Amino acid sequence: MFKFLKDVNRxxxxxxxxxxxxxxxxxxxxxxxxxxxxxxFTVVDLGISQILELL
Structure with a gap:
């Protein structure tokens, strides 16, 4: 454990x-x-929502 921390520090x-x-x-x-x-993604989400409402 101490060797690992020493290596990380180095x-x-x-x-x-x-x-x-x-x-x-x-x-x-x-x-x-x-x-x-x-x-x-907001614009894409709103666009998909509008398309689904038309259907």
Whole structure:
């Protein structure tokens, strides 16, 4: 168990973490993607609902 945690610590030191501006950019991209997908599926759901009401 201790060897595992020691290895994890060693590997985490090798990780290159994003800079502040990169992190902001990636966060905005993720939020915009979530909004786009949400709107897309809402429109598709409303469209399917309207088609089913016509039948």
């Amino acid at each position: 590997e985490m030191r090798k990780v290159t973490w994003p800079k502040s501006n990169e992190l902001t950019k990636y966060t905005i991209i993720v939020i915009m993607t979530v909004i786009f997908v949400s709107v897309f």
